[in-house]
Amino acid sequence: MSEKIVLIDGHSILNRAFYGLPDLTNAEGLHTNAIYGFLTILFKTLEEENAQYLTVAFDEHAPTFRHNMYEAYKGTRKPMPQELREQVPIIRDVLEAMGVTIVSREGYEADDILGTLARKGEAAGMEVTVLSGDRDLLQLATEHVKIRIPKTRGGKTTVEDYDGRGVLEAYQLTPPQIIELKALMGDSSDNIPGIPGVGEKTATKILLEYGTIENAYAHVEEIKPNKAKESLKEHYDLAKLSKELATICTDCPLDYSFEEARLKDLFTQEAYEWFKELEFKNLLNRFENTSSKNKAEEHFQRVTDLSQADAFLSKAKKADRAGVHLLLEKGEVLGLGVALGEKEKIEAAFFPVEGFLTERYLLEQLEGICRGAGQTASLNVKEMLSRIQIEEHSRMFDGGIAAYLLNPLKSAYTYDDIAKEYLGLMVPAREDLLGKVSYKKGLEEKEEEVTVSCCYMAYVALAGIEPLTKALEETGMLSLFREMEMPLLFTLHDMEAAGIQVEGEELKEYGSRLEVRIKELESIIYQKAGEEFNINSPKQLGVILFEKMQLPGGKKTKTGYSTAADVLDKLAPDHSVVADILEYRQLTKLKSTYADGLANYIGEDGRIHSNFNQTITATGRISSTEPNLQNIPVRMELGRLIRKVFVPREGCIFLDADYSQIELRVLAHMSGDEKLIQAYSEAQDIHRMTASQVFHVPFDQVTDLQRRNAKAVNFGIVYGISSFGLSQDLSITRKEAAQYIENYFETYPKIKGFLDGLVKQGKEQGYVTTLFGRRRPVPELKSSNFMQRSFGERVAMNAPIQGTAADIIKIAMIRVNEALKERKLETKLILQVHDELLLEVYEEELEEVSRILEKEMKQAADLAVSLEIDMHTGRNWYEAK
Template sequence: MTETSHEPQTDTGGPKVLLLVDGSSYLYRAFHAMPDLRAVPGDPASPATGAIRGMINMLQKLRRDVRADYVACVFDAPGKTFRDDIYPEYKATRSPMPPDLRTQIDAIHEVVRLLGWKVLNVPGVEADDVIGTLACMATERGIETVISSGDKDLSQLVNEHVTVIDTMNDRKRDVAGVEAEFGVPPRLMVDYQALVGDAVDNVPGVDKVGPKTAVKLLQEYGSLDALIERAAEVKGAVGEHLRRALDWLPRGRELLTIRKDCELADHIPGLPELEDLKVVDGQDTEALKAFYERYGFKGLAKQLEVHDVPPELIEEHRRQKKVGTGDGPGFQDPDLTSRSQVTNLQYDTIFTWAQFDEWLAKIEAAELVALDTETSSLDEMQAEIIGLSFSVQPGVAAYLPLAHSYGDAPDQLPREEALARLKPWLENPDRAKLGQHVKYDRHVFANHGIEVRGYAHDTMLQSYVLEVHKPHGLASLAERHLGRTGIDYEHIAGKGAHQIPFAQVPVDKAAEYSCEDSDQTLDVHLALWPKLQADGKLRFIYDLEMKSSETLYRVERNGVLIDSAMLARQSAELGQRMMQLEREAHDLAGQPFNLGSPKQIGEILFTKLGLPVVKKTASGVPSTDEEVLEKLAEDYPLPAKLLEHRGLSKLKGTYTDKLPQMIHPRTGRVHTHYAQAVAVTGRLSSNDPNLQNIPVKTPEGRRVREAFIAAPGHLIASADYSQIELRIMAHLSEDEALLRAFREGMDVHRATASEVFGVAPDQVTSEQRRYAKVINFGLIYGMSAFGLARNLGIEGAAAKNYIQRYFERYPGVKQYMDETRLSAKSRGYVETVFGRRLYLPEINSPNGPRRGGAERAAINAPMQGTAADLIKLSMVAVQDVLDAQQRRTKMIMQVHDELVFEVPEDEVDWIRAEIPRLMAGVAQLRVPLLAEIGVGANWEKAH
């Protein structure tokens, strides 16, 4: 089928996050920040508790502020480390821990565990090294890392996937932040520290060299190694001091370098997949309450009298309804943020049928009503309505409580009867409605047998179209566009891990919260809608997103059947194969070792077997990441075994083991969630489960698709666009040779090979066609000569020559790329064929690599974005025809450029003919669109 490249996606509509706390840093901060608290207030003889309470406060706030999928609090273990062996004076000048703090350590470890954190203190390994190793593991697995610490030494770990936040000083050390603060990028922080020294740890630097001099030297010479090599050139007193320190500097740098390859498997059983650090549902409330009472924290103990709601579920609710996609790790604490005062608010609570009828008349008469649901669950397929709010004009709203259940809850109208009375209005397509993330609300109403019609607007999607590079949550929108701040969910339901279900929120608080949501949604709409109306292209994209939202709701609702028994067999077979691979790896290594341990892998590959070192980590040890293993696997069998084992482990854990657990008990199907307002290109992301990242290049990955089956009497059909991004490139560049190839129905890779290698099309070899295919797709993604050389396994000069010849044969492509870069630098964004704006904040960055990345994105984004627009146009067009003709065919998945259907056997002939025609006809480009379709008993056989 199609030969397009796919944008990687994650299970949550964005990367998973590992949150690591530098517990040793937190200890001292908590101790010095808090007053002298005692278990018995006022009794100096009772145990000190200030540091304990400070740690609780800091960790609870951090969990509120940072969404995380994995968490750990890392402390220094007592005893020596390898640094003491290298330099006996290491940390020799440090003052001993204050006795009052030392007595609180065990209690702190206990409460941190009770709060749901994995506590790590690894003997012989400093906390910084544990953090560095875990961050490296996370990066290798596509997981973002947030480190919370005030220690500047951890800045050396920062990269595009690792960020350090200092919550006490409200400082964020990302790549730009480190360079702005210290004057050097993170990759040079160790060199900087080696020159300056570390007085706290008693590690000398170069005498008389302070931060400014160190920065100047590194800027001039590029690195510490280059500076050491050219030390004779450095003049004056600085040069003299530098030359005296030459023997010391390598050892100083070794002491200051945070290790990323520590052996942790014995202390964290879930490695290397970080399973042991996963955020878990719930807490041991009774044990936590007993702890609080033991140490005199009566206020905290009282908060535990309410039921426990997992913090990650609340965070997902905030992401969808209040915070949207977000753009950073921090959120405001409602207790520390003063709310803007919006005057003349008229918020009603509906308790009687008379009030109900009065408000029903208001919403039936209103031109547009903002509607918001408050629910029992964050699972959109199971959530039930707790209450509804409506807003008919800014500042005017009402809350209808329907299922609040707590001790002295007021009487409420019966839910099913109230919903039945609302149903005619809800299902009337002529009554315009507005929401924030309405796809979720559609599901909630559907759970009560109501198919809402008439959703005219979604403020989340308005923001997504107008300002894709900014957060789209209601709180962000209200503050950004209205200057209004509001009530955070935590403010009404409790904080940290002890947030109560919405059904237990007091009705008066729930009413204010929900009315404010509807009110602000309407107010935001009135600010954003005129901007969309004023721009015809953006209005087109917004209309497309609204229609796509409704279609995606249908696709999610349909779900897909899974053959659980087949997946169970596959899991067993994968497990057997993994065990076999482990035995084979041990045989090749000549000894047993942990296939998940980077340290042990490194020792086997490079120390014992003497394989060539491809690259090193920041700490100077040979890297064993996936890129290295792939390179070594070209010539050596053991790395190939390791790669295969790693791939099968991920496949088993993510799909064959997990998918059967995700079958909905009521429908018997798996229902993914499509995040619509996440990717800046307009592409959708699938999560819970992620159906877009099933590996299809391996037989095992393709077998997983065999478990996606149809109901009896039905088949699976898969339709996708052929070479869509290359066709879009031909359209955008207007290059005559490319246009001709597609218009004449040629094999575009063969045509490219003919042009680049100067041979007739019928003389092109399979190897030449493969090269041409890599060039075609590589240039779309901004691949350099170096990247092309590595991908094809050829010399850099040859790759450069291929690219040069490509541009000579396709001058329109070169011209388009050059003009697009210039246009992007001027406007700050690029556009798809249909007018979707794709912003590039780094396009004029002084940072070369970041600017280069933005320039590559400027070339690729219009193609990915146009492909995203086309598949959305296709989804909408196909669903419209299915509805109009009352077909029983159901669209059940969207995967990149592919639509998947469950088709009754008597509609197969119709779908074979009509779906490709519909998809090819949604737009007229300078080259014909081509959609292909396959039909089979399961998803794999439909390809």
């Protein structure tokens, strides 16, 4: 039986994978989708072909002869996207690590190399498989040379196979005639021009009759249709050039040995390290015999005996460092993981709630460890605080928060990711061990897997202390971690525990009022439309508005007309039915999300206990979930009225304070612009002053409209707004908006330099920083996509300002909460909404708490301009705001 060789077109398969798979990046921000797709196709092909030899051909960067021929005709080729370009040297390194033979030669393209090796292999009596996305290679197909063309769509790859007979069946032409076909019809993907006006159908018909372009030209007067005849007559030189471009060289001078290309074990130690670096977890199971698998699990144990538990946990209480993980699921304690030791000598144990190891026993032991050990690490300290009392945050280390600071762009900070990024270990993820099975169910069905998962969480928390601390120190964020994020964790826990009281009956009544207005709007909309339809269906709504009612501005997509808010907002001032629809949408959202939705979160104590998250947003802002209390509507009165259902407990009053224009004040300080600083120092109306400067009118003659427009410019600048965005916001021309922005930068000249400097820093360093050193990576600035780069520029300008404002309010929250505790006051900080703090104050404490709140918020940061707050009290949140 003949041996088989697989030849792969490196750039072609990499390119197919890049465009066929969604974007992927590893922890360092390296794009990896093309590499992952290439390897997936490679492994699948080798499994299917059962080959003995493998070679991958790559184009050299130097221009080839055929490339230069095309340049002479049409100029430069379309450049490779940067996200793909950066993956080319990596795949070559990965293949070398796997021991794969790579061939390239200056002056020849990959398909020339493939053509030469295919003919060599065939001559040596081998079966040859060529893998490429380039259909030019079909010209090589014979009885013993098979061309495989992969297609990747939606993450799924299918492959078309062609031998000599297969080409004839698919194209009605012999493999050598594929060259003639490309000469006539061209191939834009491979930079072959062809001749104008001749498609595949016409080209095939010509070749079936005349065989070659030379013979067709010899009989050009006989060719039909007339358009093809005239095109061939006029552009025969182009057809000949195209034929040369399409013809693959099969005798390149190559220094190549089949024996060197013989397949060996691809799954080497070096390849394993690359797969870890690239985070290809799904491919790591191919390395079953690799010695790199960590030995940590050899020191994991499941402990159910009380005396053994006492002995291990007693050691933990006296240790310099301990790693812990409280296994909680839906509020129920299922067990405790504890890790002790250093580096390779770390041992971990899992203690399930079982027998004498009761929930109470484990919580007492955990509390004892947190108080007794020199330092206790966990990947989710706040979750533990819901079940135990810990006062000294300086003795706690939260690895999840540390990992978040180091890379705030990730959606989660799991133990397996932290192990890979900071410990150099590939460990099984929770999903690898348990799939979709809950921990509670796992304790019944997968006891060993739960033990491994929980031990790893404690192990990684402990082992991660040193590398995470070092990384924080190197990036200048260690003090941010210790002095802001760790204390904040305790403040957020206190807020979650306190919760906010909700009047359930008031909430129902609010929902009923919304329901009445929604029904009214439905009737009005049906009447104006002349028929009933599903207002919530974008498809039906689009037909009604843009076909039946013939409203202007209809943009039809594959799924129907767009009825997005920005489309309807433009129509609303001139068409009352659109305004009604927008109001209907707002009210139905209010009812479902708030009037109905909030009721599901009211606890037995009549309070809502939201979760406050500090590892979700890239800028450092705190977010609120289950439910989101930071997204209570404020733009429309009916939306604001929902705040009336939030009330203080008996004997208390709400005290609400929010920073006045904090982001503009941060901008004034960070830019150092004297005019803006002076305006704040003199307590001027900043928007009126900006309007006076931008519109060149005296301060006392600024109109309300001019002030509103200036306000939009002021806040727009903070968010890196473009002339297009400002023109949309103010309903003015783009030219006028550009003039507004130009005038603004003339008024505050240092702001322009500051913002440009941020973009420059983002491009050079890959990140921007807040006043307190918090980093925000901006990988979008390196994108080859203009829209992505533009977004990156806006992020680079805004993140330091928004992030600094977020840092300031975090400092204020920590100080206010600590002051309340130090003075043993009953008042609680219960809510934070961006620049606003809400406190539930016992009435006899109001005067003292007001002083604390004002002092700590105003003195949270020492800026070139003062921090000012607006403070109000109320019998509900609506009144206080």
